[in-house]
Amino acid sequence: MNNVLVLVRHGESEWNKLNLFTGWRDPDLTEKGIDEARQAGELLKKDGYAFDIAFTSALTRAQHTLSLILDELGQRTIPVVENQALNERDYGDLAGLNKDDARAKWGEEQVHIWRRSYDIPPPGGESLKDTAARVLPYYEAEILPQVKAGRNVIVAAHGNSLRALIMKLDGLSTEEILKLNLATGEPYVYRLNPDGSAASKKTLTA
Numbered sequence: 400m401n402n403v404l405v406l407v408r409h410g411e412s413e414w415n416k417l418n419l420f421t422g423w424r425d426p427d428l429t430e431k432g433i434d435e436a437r438q439a440g441e442l443l444k445k446d447g448y449a450f451d452i453a454f455t456s457a458l459t460r461a462q463h464t465l466s467l468i469l470d471e472l473g474q475r476t477i478p479v480v481e482n483q484a485l486n487e488r489d490y491g492d493l494a495g496l497n498k499d500d501a502r503a504k505w506g507e508e509q510v511h512i513w514r515r516s517y518d519i520p521p522p523g524g525e526s527l528k529d530t531a532a533r534v535l536p537y538y539e540a541e542i543l544p545q546v547k548a549g550r551n552v553i554v555a556a557h558g559n560s561l562r563a564l565i566m567k568l569d570g571l572s573t574e575e576i577l578k579l580n581l582a583t584g585e586p587y588v589y590r591l592n593p594d595g596s597a598a599s600k601k602t603l604t605a
């Protein structure tokens with residue numbers, strides 16, 4: 400099988416566990432996050448996937464997730480490209496705050512808008528639109544050409560950098576993207592057409 404693009408959000412991080420806004424801060428995975436990453440690798444292996452190249456962000460939780468997946472696959476030696484274009488959305492002034500405390504302070508609805516809307520940024524941070532404005536050009540310049548050349552590519556990144564990419568691949572509207580929430584450590588497997596559109600998509604779950 401070729402022209403495969405797998406997207407996977409990192410496993411649970413220390414700050415996911417503490418319910419803190421993280422963004423560009425750099426906590427590592429929890430034990431549960433390590434297990435989730437290994438399980439993502441097992442699921443991919445069970446279905447026979449193998450990769451030619453991998454991409455990840457400049458943040459530890461995504462890099463660690465990728466290396467655990469590649470370990471499970473016995474593919475430790477493939478090229479791995481790290482780039483901050485794939486980083487999580489910058490959460491600005493919210494980074495380090497507890498998500499429940501933020502809801503108590505600003506209200507449920509406002510916090511949901513900051514977390515899931517398309518073009519409303521959290522204070523001092525990036526909206527999904529801002530995030531897409533750095534993720535998509537990087538995807539088009541560096542990742543998509545690899546898939547179009549027939550290679551199989553895995554991308555280990557973050558909830559919102561991947562939402563930006565999935566919004567494009569799935570053709571979601573600014574209303575539909577509000578509802579999209581990515582689980583940690585769950586691989587999304589796409590096969591792409593020659594023009595870069597999605598021919599198929601499936602989610603691998605345990």
Ligand SMILES: O=C(O)[C@H](O)COP(=O)(O)O
Nearest residue numbers: 419420421422487514558
């Ligand atoms: O950066 C964070 O806090 C999380 O990884 C993603 O947060 P969200 O679920 O609020 O988008």
